[in-house]
Amino acid sequence: MARDLRPVSTASSESAAKERFVEFCGKWGGQYPAIVRMWENAWTEFVPFLDYDVEIRRVICSTNAIESVNARYRRAVRARGHFLTEQAALKCLYLATRALDPTGKGKARWAMRWKPALNAFAITFEGRITPNGN
Secondary structure (H helix, E strand, O other), rough: HHHHHHHHOOOOOOOOOOHHHHHHHHHHHHOOOHHHHHHOOOOHHHHHHOOOOOOHHHHHHHHHHHHHHHEEEEEEHHHHOOOOHHHHHHHHHHHHHHHHHOOHHHHHHHHHHHHHHHHHHHHHHOOOOOOOOO
């Protein structure tokens, strides 16, 4: 089912997404009417997503890395229980972040994966985001 729904979320325009959604409904609507109804009810919230560049959509949809970092932060904070100062809490989060890539070699891989998305963000949000982080 997810394979048949993917063309809806990766469509280039609203009309193309609507066509793919009609195809999805034809195949799965009888078996999963609640899913079809959910998509129909949320369509107005979904359509603005299609206005973004493909690379930005990929970042929005791939939350695994973000969830992984948040899980590491929760684990680090839970292990310490409490902090005397805000600075101590920030240091704990900094050390948890550094522990994700202790050798520092992950930055090159990160840059290769994120470069297209950063460029798309820089174009879409011109003046608000710069690719070099400044």
